[in-house]
Amino acid sequence: MKLRPGQQLASTVDGTRMIVVRAPAAEVAVSCGGAPMVDAKEEAAPGTADPARRDGTLLGKRYASDDLGIELLCTKPGEGTVEVDGAALPIKDAKPLPASD
Secondary structure, three states: OOOOOOOEEEOOOOOOEEEEEEOOOOOOOEEEOOEEOEEOOOOOOOOOOOHHHOOOOOOOOEEEEOOOOEEEEEEEOOOOOEEEOOEEOOEOOOOOOOOOO
16 A cells, blocks of 8 residues: 555554554555554455454554654554554654753
């Protein structure tokens, strides 16, 4: 799927919703719970989640990979694990604040 910033993605196996903050130049396969995520505007047939891919998503957290150049913001949490091209997408670390002396 070719992603673009601002695009909303929806899971077909749970209630997970994501907004694309940063999109990679290449096409990638984004999935949740082992099933492909779809554009939130599309109607998709419900699927079943893979029990091994149920680590869950957290509301308001950013999931990113600098290697792939992708960043997703969770707007609705769910039970499935968000993956890109078959690899789990980790939660982005917060930037450390500068020291004030």
